[in-house]
Amino acid sequence: MERMYTTIGEHFIQILCDSAKIMNWIERNFQVVEPIKDQPDLFIQLTEGYGIPFVDYHVTITKESNLISFRRADYLIETSLDYQNSRISVHNELALKHALMNLYSSYLVYHRWGLLIHSSCTIDKDNAYMFAGHSGAGKSTVAKLSHPRELLSDEATIIKITPDQITVFDSPFRSELVRTGVKESSTLTGIYLLHQAIDNRIVPLTKSNGLLFLMNKVFYWSHSLEETRNILRLLQHVVNAVSISELHFQKNDTFWELIS
Structure with missing residues (x-):
């Protein structure tokens, strides 16, 4: 098996794999x-040839x-209870990306380090600004319109949560846009819930409404009451530290005039 090392956020990860195709995708x-x-x-062992294409x-x-198993049609994850030692079998590269995202998200929640949130971040x-919304709301559109600003994520935003600061890290879990800068992290200053509109405006949200909206944007399998409580505690830190608003925006870059 081939061995390689990578980092995600502040975490050092060792990967063992017997598939050249998978290793090329990771690289x-x-x-x-x-x-x-x-x-x-985290220690992760990868194999391919599992299951069927995404259903x-x-x-x-x-x-x-002493083991948790997560089985989808196109992947199987078998991991220790602390998510530090895992075996992942996948059908293809899409399955691998989804498996790694959800495993890493579970690791963050369990260790109360932070969250992986379905959003883009620029x-x-x-200062970092995170953009979230329902499917098709415009996360990738806003990321594209924000060029030449540096892009930390276009699909899954990694945030570290401490009592003093919320920090966003460059995310390797991307949908279509490549990295556009050199910064590894930045302080999260604002969160915007997206709505495409005919004019630009910002509508502040209450902390409770912001928390409810963000709750279903966390990449996470809801299987443990204690870990669901961890997510709520982490999100409470976020909404207490960072302003959350609706962003109604035209499909151009003029919305940045309202933000910065």
């Missing part, structure tokens, strides 16, 4: 690094005394 999408410490934060997002979850004047 295209993740930053390959030299070993930086003896014990990785839907339904995941069957089985929990035993840096303007050294």
Whole structure:
């Protein structure tokens, strides 16, 4: 098996894989690094040839005394209870991306480090702004319209949550847009819930409404009451620290005049 190392957020990850195709995909999408410490934060073993092409997002979850299994038509994840040691079998590259996103999200929640949120995120004047919404609301559109500002994510935003600061990290989990800068992280300054419109305007939201909206934007399998509580606690930190508003925007870059 081939061994490689990468980092996501602040986490050092070791990957073992016997598939050249999978390793090539990882090398295209993740930053390959030299070993930086003896014990990785996550250890992942990858194999291909599992299941059938994507059918839907339904995941069957089985929990035993020392193992959790997540089974979808196109992937199988078997992981330790702390999500630090995992075996992933996938059908193709799409299955691999989805499996890695959900495994990493579960790791963040379990260790109360932060969240992986379905959104795009752009840096303007050294501050990060996150854009979320329902499917088709314009996350990728806003990311494209924000060029030449640096893009930290166009699909899955990694945020670290501490009592003093909310920090966004460059995300390798991308949909269609490649990285457009050199910054690894930035302070999260604003969250905007997207609505395409005929004019630009911002409508502030209450903290409770903002929390409810963000709750279903977290990449997460709802299988543990305690970990669902962790998500709520983490999101409460976010909405208390960062302003959340609706952004009604024209399909051009003039909405940035309202933000910055």
